[in-house]
Amino acid sequence: MPQLPNAEIITIGDELLYGQVIDTNSAFLGQELGKLGIRVRQITSVSDRADEIVTALDLARTRADVVLTTGGLGPTKDDLTKHILTEYFGTELVLNESSLRDVEAIFARFNRPMLEVNRQQAYLPATCTPIRNAVGTAPGMWFEDKGTVFVSMPGVPFEMKRMMTDTVLPRLARHFQVPPIEHIVIQTVGLGESFLAEQIADWEDALPPNIKLAYLPSLGAVRLRLTGQADGQPNLRGRMEALLPELRRRLGNHIFAETDIPLEQAVGQLLAERGLTVGTAESCTGGYVAHKLTSVPGSSRYFLGSIVSYHNDIKIKELGVLPETLAAHGAVSEEVVRQMAEGARQRLGVDVAVATSGVAGPDGGTPEKPVGTFWLAYADAHQTVARKISFNRGRQLNIDYATNSLLNLLRLSLPVS
Amino acid sequence: MPQLPNAEIITIGDELLYGQVIDTNSAFLGQELGKLGIRVRQITSVSDRADEIVTALDLARTRADVVLTTGGLGPTKDDLTKHILTEYFGTELVLNESSLRDVEAIFARFNRPMLEVNRQQAYLPATCTPIRNAVGTAPGMWFEDKGTVFVSMPGVPFEMKRMMTDTVLPRLARHFQVPPIEHIVIQTVGLGESFLAEQIADWEDALPPNIKLAYLPSLGAVRLRLTGQADGQPNLRGRMEALLPELRRRLGNHIFAETDIPLEQAVGQLLAERGLTVGTAESCTGGYVAHKLTSVPGSSRYFLGSIVSYHNDIKIKELGVLPETLAAHGAVSEEVVRQMAEGARQRLGVDVAVATSGVAGPDGGTPEKPVGTFWLAYADAHQTVARKISFNRGRQLNIDYATNSLLNLLRLSLPVS
Incomplete structure (x- = not known):
């Protein structure tokens, strides 16, 4: 097998060092390069200062065959990357007609006047191969210098991802003759x-x-x-x-x-395939299960609605939970969560319904029902099933975990069509 | 003013380079150090390999007065940081009694048997000052070497944050005599x-x-x-x-x-102060407004419930929206969103209710109501107000933006008690 190239990532921007922005670009790049078999050796975040960027480039090229940078390509004064690279590779900025047409097209599409600073974005270092930006005004740049490939991309995740997928990854695969x-x-x-x-x-x-x-x-x-x-x-x-x-x-x-989709989308596909509609009745999860199900585009085909019953009066009035069941067992109980699922099925007119009732924390726990106790239920025309789980790593993670567990209960309980 | 120290961050772990984990630790560290006036010059992510970690330490100390590392302190074989630091500073591992008691206490608390690998975690380099881990088994380490401070912390965000807040930040402030x-x-x-x-x-x-x-x-x-x-x-x-x-x-x-709390918490404080209860009626946001409101601990004091009416039948049946209004104006309209808010107020028995109806995308847009069109409404005993917004940057960001806008409408419309 041929030797696979090493990569390094340099993310540029004061906002990364100040911690104003979490760097999500590096993880995307690491994953995508990994799929080609390209190993990322190091990730470096530096400020918008020329000396620090140049030092990072000098060091990265000693260790890697390809150096990818993100950030510093915007139209404002603190965006220095293009000028630094122009000097670094001893070249000059020239107008790139095709990039100019792209920038003009972007402004035409949004019907906004194009400023001189945006026109300047079409000036690129003479020795680079421009990388088209299909969704923004800053073109990327591909340089080859003494055996090392340098790729410069915008820091906006949306623009960078599109550029990687459309252009950079296929070109890297060709350039390094990456084996299939x-x-x-x-x-x-x-x-x-x-x-x-x-x-x-x-x-x-x-x-x-x-x-x-x-x-x-x-x-x-x-x-x-x-x-x-x-x-x-x-x-x-x-x-x-x-x-x-x-x-x-x-x-x-x-x-x-067996594909890279989230659990809520896999569940949605099952519902759509089997022609079933779904609704939720939520207490402790406060609408998060409904949010997850509706985060999938096209979910209106199978998701009809939810009743979030934080207060017991709403459990009684909107879901038909019996006051005596609440009094006898408490809201966080198998009996109540079953009635919630069955009630939601009736009230929302759905084929299947799921329900949650638990103690998300940090307060509200008791010795019998400590924080992290969750009852989950599923109901369809033929059966109602309930399950208890315990998980306590803080309010939001508890809600997340209960939601994933409920989506899984839904997936496993759905009737086969 | 005295010269403020420079810092560098080194995050350690193959999972960062493969992109399996997004590095959120660096942003936290950058923010917290910034509050002391300490500037982060560079962030470097390296693999679990000894040579790469040593090189990163060597370079960082040439640029910074304090070098903070996270990761590689776990009990398994790929956790190398402690051994590398022991060798790097020419010292040896010795049992630290106080750290051992901490580790034992953690296992006692969770009622789990302590393994030999966990006992090993209490062996620390002889020249370091241990940093107590209040919530995990790996102690941190503080070294001073030839004028540079080195701090090693676990990669688990929860443990690292607690260690920074409790110990590292106060000690850095003292050590560098950081001015107030x-x-x-x-x-x-x-x-x-x-x-x-x-x-x-x-x-x-x-x-x-x-x-x-x-x-x-x-x-x-x-x-x-x-x-x-x-x-x-x-x-x-x-x-x-x-x-x-x-x-x-x-x-x-x-x-x-005027404090560092999210919008949903500020809104919740207003509701609690004024003794008002709230509920939501959600179409396009699919329960996300309810989720945001209930993400605040203690929100059950003012949040009673929600009706997520994705399907028009549920808008009619559960919220009392008139079929003729839906037929005349469509679901995404001022008329419908007003009826949703008013209906939710009645049905949920709340003092104030808010409602959303819009086109979250990516599909479902029309020339009159393109993707990103959202109608928001607020209703209390005295008034109903509606507002239209347009925002289109992808389904999840659209839902986020509509949710923030609605929380703001709620904040601005609440009656003064």
Whole structure:
């Protein structure tokens, strides 16, 4: 196998060092370069000062074959990157006609007057290959200098991502003759990372040397990524797919998707495929389950509505929970959460409904029902099921975890059409 | 004024370079150090490899007076930071009794058996000052070497933040004899950054040289931070506060808080102070307004519930929107959103209700009501007000912006008690 290139990332901007902005660009770049098999050796964030940027470039090129920078390409005075690169590579700014047309088109589209500072953005270093910015006014730049590739992109995540996907990643793959690489994502929910690893340890050990497995854990879920590098044999993808039936057998219905979609989208696809409508009745999650379900574009096909019943009066009046059940068992109980799910199904006129009632914290816990106690329920025409979970890592993470658990309960309980 | 120290941050971990984890620690550190007047010169993320960590330390100390590292302190084999630092400073690991007691206490609290790897975590380099970890098993370390301070902390944000606040920041302030510094935060909503800057340009220009203003913009809101450095004159805080009446006069009711709390908490405080209850009726925001309001601990004092009416049948049945209004004006209209707010007030039995109906996108737009068109309404016993906004930067940002705008409408419309 040919040697794969190393990369370094330099993110530029005082706002990163002051902590006003969290750098999300580096993680995106690391993930995308990783998919090509390009390893990121270091990420460096520097201020908008020329000397610091030049030092970072000098050091990065000693370690990496490709140096990607983001930031400092805007039209204002503190955006220095283009001028610094022009000097760094000993060249000069010249008007790039095609970039000028792009910038003009952007202003025409938004029907705004174009300023001289924006026109200046179409002046680019003579030795660079411009990288088209389909969604903003600052073009990117590709330089090759003494065997190192330098790529400069805007800091706006939306613009940078589009530029990477459309232009930079394909060009890097060609330039470095990156061997074909294949990825398969298997997403699981409801199994801890170490337990999952134990379940598939011997399967993983038996993988051929050119196929690697990565664990990407998040709250209650683990994404598995299988990466195959070309080994001169035909049909790499087919050989990877042949490994999956055994993995599926081991993990069973913990697998919720074999593509890179969130759990709420996987659940939405099931609902749409089976022609079912859904609604929620939420106490402790306060509308977050409804928010997650409706964060998916097109969710109005299956999501009809919710009743957030924070106050017990609303549980009684809008969901039909019996006052005597509340009095006997309290709001955080199996009995109440079942009535909430069944009531939501009736009131919202949906095929299936889910419900939550719990103690999100930080206050409100009791010895019998400490903070982090959550009752979840699911109801359809044939059955109502309830489940209790305990999880306490702070209010927002508790709400997140309860929401993911409820979405999983919904996924596993849906009637097969 | 004495020379303030420079800092550098080194975040350690393969997961950062692979992009599996977004580095949020650096932004927190940058903000907190900035409040002391300590400037972060550079942030570097490196892998768990000894040679790369040592190189990063060598370079950082040439530029900075204090080097803070996060990560690599866990109990597993890839956690190398402690061993690398032990060798880097030419010392050896010795058992630290007080750290051992802390680790034992953590395990006792969670009633779990303590493993030998956890006991190992109480072995620390002989020349370091241990930094207590109040919420985890890995102690931090403070080294002083040839005039540079090195601080090593865990990568878990929760543990690192607690360590910074409890120990590291006060110790840095003492060690570097950082002069007293004062901060005042003024939070505004509903004014663009450049418009806001124009409104207060001459006020800002007239600030004394030891008082600086920073703009920290986010979606629809701008946080202003006034930072005063000691200048040998008495009562710095009082002199800063004397500047505020004029700022308040210029910005009027765009100011929603003079402390560092989110908009939903400021709104919640108003509701609690005035003894009012609130509910929401949500279409396009799908429960996100309810989620925001209930993300504040203690919100059950004023938040009673919501009806998420994604489907028009639920707008009619649960909120009392008239079918003929829907037919005549469509769901995204002033008429419907007013009826939603008024209906929610009645049905939920709340003092005030707010409502949303809009086109969050990416699909569903029409020439008259393009994606990003939102109608917002507020209703109490005396009035119903509605407002139209347009904002289109992608589904989630659209929902965020509409939610912030509605919370602001709620804040500005609440009756004075």
